[in-house]
Amino acid sequence: MHKKKVLSFGELLLRISPAGVEDESAEKQPMLLYMGGAEANVATALAGWNVPVKYCTALPDNFMSKHVIDYLEYKGIYTSSIIHSGSRIGIYFLERGADLKGKMVYDRERSSFSELTTGTIDWDKVLRDVSWFNFTAISPALNQNVADVCLEAVEAASKKGITISLDLNYRSRLWKYGKDPVDIMPQLAAYCDVIMGNIWSANTLLGIEVNEHIHDKKSKAAYLSHSEKTARAIIEKFPKCKTVANTFRFDGSGNHILYYTGMFTENQHFASPEFACEGVVDRSGSGDCFMAGLIYGLYNQLPPQETLNYATAAAFGKLQEQGDATGQDVFTVTKMGTAK
Template sequence: MAKKKVLCFGELLLRISPAVNATAEKNPVLVYVGGAEANVATALAGWDVPVKYCTVLPDNFMARHMLHYLEYHNIYTSSVLFSGNRIGLYYLERGADLKGNMVYDRDHSSFSELKRGMIDWDRVLHDVSWFNFSAISPALNENVADACLEALEAASKKDITISVDLNYRSRLWKYGKHPIDVMPALVEHCDVVMGNIWSANTLLGIPVDEHIHDKKSRDAYLSHAVETSKQIIQKFPKCKTVANTFRFDSKDNDILYYTSLFTDNKEFHSQEFTCHGVVDRSGSGDCFMAGLIYGLYNQHAPQELLNYASAAAFGKLQEFGDATGQDVLTVSEMSSK
């Protein structure tokens, strides 16, 4: 009997990436297929988890090329809806952070014109045991946020496990709604929540210590993560697992990365990962989300799945493009060091 699939739902984007301080002849502008949820799907498919993708694209040759990209990576595309006239774009310098030199061009994209009632969720979810989305989609506009809620209601009725990445994009919340007005109603349906103590504050209203940085202590950050996790679980009773990530970039381009997991009233911490310089900062959080789903889907022990997800996320920092190409053996070896 075939395994049930993980469904990733979100906007499939094209990423346009020039090199920083380089001539066009030596470093041409590169184009990647991207989007947070697509990055999760690509990682999971590469780790032999059956996964399909649901999005909205225009019916044109470029959209077909993007679907071929997904299919090449063994991602099922039968749930893609063709509607509208344009593909969403974003521009990001290679090696830059999503918080840095990045520009969105997503207005009036096919996905941004999604409305409740356009997707037959009963058909899309018929072979699905896990539904994954991110806080990026409801940040686009009120109609997309409502379509997300429709999807979550349908998945909940089918007892499908639901996960959310609380990635906050301040450049997107521009339609008159604050995240705190939208996200709690969506997270009420979630079994797994991933983010950090700051996104939990911005998106869900979970208190954050404004002076936490002054403590300059790993123990202080991890203790705060436990408290944040407990408050999320108390506020959203369906949620049973919360993961928090911490990444600190120094002025010298040194990276410090570690994570935590709270489940069954127990806390788990990853090792500390450090390096000098990264190849590409985008997609690391998506890779962690994929690792989290990978471990939970395969019923791995909490510490084991946290080690895997953390190693995958850190390894992604040394890869070009949005999605990881790391295989299970590579990540497992790094996680066991």
């Protein structure tokens, strides 16, 4: 019997970053190109972990899209749900190692994905062999039309009894079309079974209360307690939701990075091991890797603590990888997660 697939829906982006001095080709080629986009990163991770996954996006009908699709298929991702429309692939420019809140520029206006409208995607066909639908808050941040497409998608998935997961990615450079996130996201979150983000994005996107003075406490126990409080508030506000995960990453003095997470499910709060390192190769895609890890554990019906440990180890490991998507395999992630 063929296992049903995870469907990841969102915009594929090409990322351009300056080459570092350690790159041998830097003198000849000062810029490096990566395949990006949060939902594509999730699909890439899941395919690498032997979860059947397909990716739905919109790409122009040109030679560059053919190369992109070839690459996705090479990674083991099903691409039959990619539609051809519009005239360009979205791009973003990112300084090496930079946080997405830092040195980053979007060039995605009038991209194929951003021009999607309701009625364009045949959701009945796309969701036919799917048991899980994943999307992020980045898509509805683009414009009202794409927000409407996301609502169309979660309504269709919900009618089919498909598990729906949402990453509360907040991008302040988006949300420029006259709507605040809290005007749009709660309607989408109401359809979701799994919600992942952090206590601050839950506040910005869903209107969940956050303690503005939490940083003053400088306490892991206080952050994890707030994680549980936020999760309970989300589940109370959106009763369909059964699992909420919150991540915490702190950049300390020098290059010190501290990372841990919390997850609330089955009326119990779980905390991950604490990970720390000196320096980061690439911050981009770490949260996507965590989302993929959550889906991996829940899809395979792993115990909650094991699921959280796996997702956290995967996200932390991604910080030491160049590019947007992880290349870690299950053994590597599991070993890191159980070594703590």
